[in-house]
Amino acid sequence: MVAYRNAVAADADDVMSFWSTAAEDSHRPPDSSDAVLRLIERDPEALILAVDNDVVVGSIIVGWDGWRCHLYRLAVAPTHRRQGIGRRLVELAEDRFASYGGTRADAMVLDDNSQAHAVWSTAGYAPQPEWSRWVKPLSNT
Numbered sequence: 591m592v593a594y595r596n597a598v599a600a601d602a603d604d605v606m607s608f609w610s611t612a613a614e615d616s617h618r619p620p621d622s623s624d625a626v627l628r629l630i631e632r633d634p635e636a637l638i639l640a641v642d643n644d645v646v647v648g649s650i651i652v653g654w655d656g657w658r659c660h661l662y663r664l665a666v667a668p669t670h671r672r673q674g675i676g677r678r679l680v681e682l683a684e685d686r687f688a689s690y691g692g693t694r695a696d697a698m699v700l701d702d703n704s705q706a707h708a709v710w711s712t713a714g715y716a717p718q719p720e721w722s723r724w725v726k727p728l729s730n731t
Contacts, residue, residue, distance in 0.1 A: 592647060592675060594682055597637035601646065602626040605637070608646040613665035614703045619727060638682050640666070640675045650679040652686050659687040659695035664709070680713045698723075 597605060602623040609621060629636055629651070640648030647667040653660035661683055666675045687695055697715050699706050710716075 592640050592642045592670070592673075594638060594640055594678065596635050597626070597630055597639050597649075598634075599627055599630055601637075601639065602630070604646050605639070605649060608649065608667065609663070609665060612647075612667045613649075613663060614700055614706065635686065637663075638679055640670075640679060642670065648675040648679050650683050652683040654687065654690055654692065659683075659690075659692040661695055661697040664697070664706070676709045677713060 605626050606621065606623050626637070633654075636652050636654075638650050638652060639646050647670040648665065650664045651662040653662060661680070664676055664679060666679075684695060695715075696718075697710055699710055699715075699717075
């Protein structure tokens with residue numbers, strides 16, 4: 591039975607292991623357990639996990655900056671896909687946004703990740719063609 595909960599510091603290494611097999615990881619700087627720990631420390635409700643017998647099988651990062659609602663790292667283990675886990679993670683994220691009075695959520699989805707497009711589309715999300723994401727890598731110094 592899959593349970594949903596907020597991540598805790600002890601989950602950081604398990605989350606990294608999970609993302610290495612379940613999440614698209616191209617076109618981004620490498621993640622680290624330290625980054626997961628910083629996220630959890632800053633906002634203990636930001637990383638929602640789906641867990642099956644203490645094994646991470648799903649994740650979503652729910653970012654709220656006080657103005658907008660942002661979704662990142664929606665991933666479901668290949669062994670657990672097509673069971674509604676991704677949909678439930680998005681619902682939990684949207685519930686959190688609603689509790690803050692959020693008015694619009696955006697999701698970071700790679701253009702070439704067609705499998706993810708279907709999930710997000712089913713959840714009611716669509717690309718916004720008039721916007722592009724601009725990025726700048728920051729140094730660790």
